[in-house]
Amino acid sequence: MRGWVNISLAAMLAVGLVASAHGAEPQPVGLEPMPVGAGPYHFDTAEQHGIRVDILARGLAHGYSFAFLPDGDALIVERGVRIRQLRDATGAKPVLVAAPLAGVPDFSGTANIHPDDVLGIQDIAIDPDFANNRLLYYTYNRPAGYDAGARRLKVVTVLARATLRDGWLTGAKDLLTGEAAVGVGGSRILFGKDNMLFLSVGGLSIGDIQSAQRxxxxxxxxxxxxxDGTVPGDNPFVKTRGARPEIYTFGHRDPLGLALDPASGDVIASEHGPQGGDEVNRILAGRNYGWPLYSYGVEYGGSPLPTVPVGPGTEPPVMVWMPAIAPSGIALYDGDRFAAWKGNLFVASARRGEIDGTGALVRVVFNDKFQEIRQESLLESLHQRFKDVRQGPDGLLYALTDESDSVLLRISPAPRPSR
Incomplete structure (x- = not known):
């Protein structure tokens, strides 16, 4: 698949839910998985035009997150399983270290695991002073009992900190621990202004979904x-009786992407809606973002939610996707290597409109009021579930996929490919 890639919309939508007239089992909805080749790939894009995509690492098990170290290496999370180190990630010939980091929480032997129970390592973030203190922050989900009624594990989300030395996480300390619950999902970490740490935690998927409003x-x-895990005195619920003082905003469904707006310093979040209604939100202290009382989406299967999109006392989204794109990691580009993309939001999308195999890296252009004016889907012909995207220290873009054979990609400017 070298060279310029162009797949028609008709071809992309050709695979659907097909059942025979004789009552045979329906075929899965989606496109056939496509192995990513050795590359490099070349694409034409709307404003930057020519780009080159290099495959830096492959054979990863369901990539979730990655972060760059000051020396040019990168750490890659294989969700729920391990952290891998990629040597010279920004260089010409990166090398994936075979042995994972030691000291990462491991729950692989846990009994009674339901397919939807999410355990183990989730997100990672590097301390702003990592070059001096070697501190690494990470989230993980650990089992906390069994709910016989739901036939599911009770799970807690934990934010921890450890020192990274010679391939080991040592001196681990839990800084924040959630409540034991059924249906716990993913989380993301971001360092914001003044090195404050922001942590997004998804809402409960079954049972007590109203917990997002409490x-x-x-x-x-x-x-x-x-x-250090302490709570700032200006957090909005510090003085509210019975409230978790760490809470900054509430009413989120599944905010799986966090980025800092370089212009305003505000935190920007991507959020999964139910079926449709995926959002981008500007995160403002103390605000209620509506879920599950208000949503632009519907229940899976198409039944309506008993809501209106935005209600009294709730913060409206910056933008909404209909149909959904399953957004995860996001990045606001402020580098110099892609002059035409400066200020653009990049969103890792797992699929569009509930059709597997239609993931992409979505690029959104905003005006000076942070209002959407156009967007473009990049790399969709690779048919990957994109999970995270970051701007590298070299000003290039890096993206990670979520597959049984995940890959880490580097995107760089290139001459416009000929047709």
């Missing part, structure tokens, strides 16, 4: 703490 728990929230 302030007595961390689920369906974005939290804000200092690097």
């Amino acid at each position: 302030t007595d728990n961390i689920y369906g929230k974005i939290l804000r703490i200092r690097r």
Whole structure:
């Protein structure tokens, strides 16, 4: 698949739910998985035009997150399993270290695991002073009992900090622990202004979904703490009786992407809606973002949610996707290598409109009021579930996929490919 890639919309939508007239089992909805070749790939894009995509690492098990170290290496999370180190990630010939980091929480032997129970390592973030203190922050989900009624594990989300030395996480300390609950999902970490740490935690997927509207728990929230785990005195619920003082905003469904707006310093979040209604939100202290009382989406299967999109006292989204794109990691580009993309938002999308195999890197252009004016889907012909995207220290873009054979990609400017 070298060279310029162009796949028609008709071809992309050709695979659907097909059942025979004789009552045979329906075929899965989606496009056939496509192995990513050795590359490099070349694409034409709307404003930057020519780009080159190099495959830096492959054979990863369901990539979730990655972060760059000051020396040019990168750490890659294989969700729920391990952290891998990629030597010279920004160089010409990166090398994936075979042995994972030691000291990462491991729950692989846990019994009674339901397919939807999410355990183990989730997100990672490098301390702003990592070059001096070697501190690494990470989230993980650990089992906390069994709910016989739901036939599911009870799970807690934990934010921890450890020192990274010679391939080991040592001196691990839990800084924040959530409540034991059924249906716990993913989380993301971001360092914001003044090195405050923001942590987004998805809402509960079954049972107590109204917990996103309560302030007595961390689920369906974005939290804000200092690097040592203490709570800033200006957090909006510090003085609210019964509230978790770490809460910064609430009423979120599944905010799986966090980025800092270089222009305003505000935190920007991507958020999964139900079926449709995926969002981009500007995160403002103390605001209620509506879930599950208000949503632009519907229930899976098409039944309506008993809501209106935005209600009294709730913060409206910056933008909404209909149909959904399953957004995850995001990055606001402020480098110099892609002059035409400066200020653009890049969103890792797993699929569009509930059709597997239609993931992409979505590029959104905003005006000076942070209002969407156009967007473009990049790399969709690779048919990958994109999970994270970052601007590298070299000003290039890097993206990670979520597959059984995940890959880490580097995107760089290139001459416009000929047709």
